[in-house]
Amino acid sequence: xxxxxxxxxxxxxxxxxxxxxAETGYRFNFVLLVVMGIVYQGSGIAFVWVILSQFxxxxxxxxxxxxxxxxxxxxxxxxxxxxxNQVYALDELVREGRFDVYLLRPLNPLLQVITxxxxxxxxxxxxxxxxxxxxxVTAADVDWTPAxxxxxxxxxxxxxxxxxxxxxxxxxxxxxxxHTWSAHFLVDNVFLLFGSYPLHIFGTATTWILxxxxxxxxxxxxxxxxxxxxxxxxxxxxxxxxxxxxxxFLWMYAAYRIWVRQMRxxxxxxx
Amino acid sequence: MSALISVDGLVKEFRKVKPHxxxxxxxxxxxxxxxxxxRAVDGVSFAIDEGELVGYLGPNGAGKSTTIKMMTGIVMPTxxxxxxxxLDPWRERPCNAAQMGVVFGQRTQLWWxxxxxxxxxxxxxxxxxxxxxxxxxxxxxxxxxxxxxxIDRPVRQLSLGQRMRGDIAAAMLHRPRVVYLDEPTIGLxxxxxxxxRTFVEETSRAGETTIxxxxxxxxxxxRLCPRVILIDHGRVLYDGDVQGLKATYxxxxxLVVHLAPDESTGRTPAVRAADVxxxxxxxxxxxxxxxxxxxxxxxxxxxxxxxNQNYPVRDLSIVEPDLEGVVRRIYSEGLTP
Numbered sequence: 225x226x227x228x229x230x231x232x233x234x235x236x237x238x239x240x241x242x243x244x245x246a247e248t249g250y251r252f253n254f255v256l257l258v259v260m261g262i263v264y265q266g267s268g269i270a271f272v273w274v275i276l277s278q279f280x281x282x283x284x285x286x287x288x289x290x291x292x293x294x295x296x297x298x299x300x301x302x303x304x305x306x307x308x309n310q311v312y313a314l315d316e317l318v319r320e321g322r323f324d325v326y327l328l329r330p331l332n333p334l335l336q337v338i339t340x341x342x343x344x345x346x347x348x349x350x351x352x353x354x355x356x357x358x359x360x361v362t363a364a365d366v367d368w369t370p371a372x373x374x375x376x377x378x379x380x381x382x383x384x385x386x387x388x389x390x391x392x393x394x395x396x397x398x399x400x401x402x403h404t405w406s407a408h409f410l411v412d413n414v415f416l417l418f419g420s421y422p423l424h425i426f427g428t429a430t431t432w433i434l435x436x437x438x439x440x441x442x443x444x445x446x447x448x449x450x451x452x453x454x455x456x457x458x459x460x461x462x463x464x465x466x467x468x469x470x471x472x473f474l475w476m477y478a479a480y481r482i483w484v485r486q487m488r489x490x491x492x493x494x495x
Numbered sequence: 496m497s498a499l500i501s502v503d504g505l506v507k508e509f510r511k512v513k514p515h516x517x518x519x520x521x522x523x524x525x526x527x528x529x530x531x532x533x534r535a536v537d538g539v540s541f542a543i544d545e546g547e548l549v550g551y552l553g554p555n556g557a558g559k560s561t562t563i564k565m566m567t568g569i570v571m572p573t574x575x576x577x578x579x580x581x582l583d584p585w586r587e588r589p590c591n592a593a594q595m596g597v598v599f600g601q602r603t604q605l606w607w608x609x610x611x612x613x614x615x616x617x618x619x620x621x622x623x624x625x626x627x628x629x630x631x632x633x634x635x636x637x638x639x640x641x642x643x644x645x646i647d648r649p650v651r652q653l654s655l656g657q658r659m660r661g662d663i664a665a666a667m668l669h670r671p672r673v674v675y676l677d678e679p680t681i682g683l684x685x686x687x688x689x690x691x692r693t694f695v696e697e698t699s700r701a702g703e704t705t706i707x708x709x710x711x712x713x714x715x716x717x718r719l720c721p722r723v724i725l726i727d728h729g730r731v732l733y734d735g736d737v738q739g740l741k742a743t744y745x746x747x748x749x750l751v752v753h754l755a756p757d758e759s760t761g762r763t764p765a766v767r768a769a770d771v772x773x774x775x776x777x778x779x780x781x782x783x784x785x786x787x788x789x790x791x792x793x794x795x796x797x798x799x800x801x802x803n804q805n806y807p808v809r810d811l812s813i814v815e816p817d818l819e820g821v822v823r824r825i826y827s828e829g830l831t832p
Contacts, residue, residue, distance in 0.1 A: 329592055330588075330592040
């Protein structure tokens with residue numbers, strides 16, 4: 225039973241809406257988590273602002289440039305986290321054997337994982353990302369052309385795919401190792417700490433690692449450089465910089481294949 | 496015609512880390528790994544025809560659940576094959592899943608925070624049940640399993656019995672060809688158990704559904720299953736009907752003798768070992784003697800005659816072994832009949 229994509233998408237909506245209804249039943253938690261999301265993400269940009277009110281620029285990037293980069297990453301992060309946040313809960317599902325249920329139904333297990341629950345704090349992430357990007361995009365020094373606008377849309381999707389791919393790879397370890405919380409924590413922090421600033425300030429070696437072994441650079445740093453006309457700072461060629469979204473999609477494709485492959489190590493639980 | 500379900504030489508091994516013992520043992524475990532291989536299922540073979548209702552039995556840790564998990568496509572076999580109407584449950588998981596229904600007594604498949612009705616709707620959508628079929632099936636289950644009074648309540652508020660009924664309905668809404676019921680009566684009270692059994696009986700009677708039932712409750716098996724497959728230590732010990740199981744393994748019966756007090760002394764005599772033709776006197780108290788004998792070696796009429804001749808007997812009865820006793824014996828003593 226192989227479903228057409230359209231049918232899967234409509235099932236995705238049906239299940240996601242059900243998860244949302246389940247979650248909004250707990251109203252207090254709902255509000256609290258949204259507020260928490262906003263405060264958490266907002267504190268990050270406040271930090272950048274504090275730094276840049278002391279220094280004029282970071283690695284020759286001005287506050288408006290860094291804010292653009294920062295909020296671009298936040299936007300890509302939000303685009304990934306909204307549909308896929310339950311991937312973080314996979315190790316728990318595996319450990320408790322609740323993943324069994326997803327294998328019993330004629331529907332993609334990953335699709336069932338991600339529609340299993342809606343985490344409301346991600347709404348806070350979205351609100352912060354959209355608001356900040358709204359400000360940053362007006363402040364940033366970008367010569368907008370239709371090509372650049374299209375590139376922006378693709379870059380956000382590609383960035384979401386690049387971050388998502390790494391998180392998905394980590395979650396695939398759940399099938400063997402059962403506990404992946406610390407690995408997720410590490411990955412999240414790498415993307416947050418290194419992905420939100422002009423990467424070249426961390427030095428050549430770090431830049432190389434975060435470009436070629438983990439696609440941190442392709443989430444926001446490379447696309448932001450393209451849009452801000454700063455490809456000269458990059459260690460990658462301008463052609464590759466324009467291809468950043470494609471690299472994100474390739475990572476996601478590979479990660480998904482590996483994820484499916486790792487499923488064979490699922491051992492369920494004793495009962 | 497080939498069987499609907501065929502399991503052939505099925506093996507599943509689990510590899511787990513064997514911790515080091517002693518001082519700094521946990522630290523050594525972190526760095527040097529030793530593995531321990533546990534063969535949970537060790538060469539299981541059987542075939543089940545369309546429409547059969549088979550009880551799959553075994554003590555805890557026998558490999559029951561693991562077999563079921565390989566048949567349902569949850570875990571990948573280490574060796575051997577499973578085919579469900581020609582499909583490999585692991586490699587062709589979606590196709591196999593579309594034609595099966597599974598109920599785990601220990602784990603619900605319903606949406607916890609939503610009304611039961613919502614779960615049915617979502618399951619219907621996942622299996623692509625047409626609206627007409629959906630309405631018909633739902634109506635039938637609401638009627639058969641008496642879901643009407645709680646169908647609009649969130650699943651988390653349901654009692655265990657209600658939840659199990661909901662789970663069964665959800666698993667069968669798409670009219671699966673094969674149904675796996677894993678401990679469907681676990682934790683249920685007498686009334687709820689009976690309702691569940693009646694439902695399984697009726698579903699099976701129509702002949703269109705093949706049912707594999709694992710349970711610890713042997714009353715389930717005695718009432719429902721014409722055929723049982725018994726496994727232990729990952730191997731099939733017995734495959735056949737319940738009568739055959741008893742005949743093979745329950746070779747002993749028990750003669751219970753109620754003795755009358757002796758007319759002259761007023762004392763109740765005790766049965767002596769010499770008078771029971773080599774049978775074993777299991778217990779003897781308050782005028783009731785329990786004598787265990789092997790039916791193929793000692794004819795019951797000779798034993799009764801001997802007892803009758805030597806003692807004043809008030810009442811006699813023969814206790815046939817129940818499945819429970821048979822299985823308990825097999826579990827504790829192993830597979831030799």
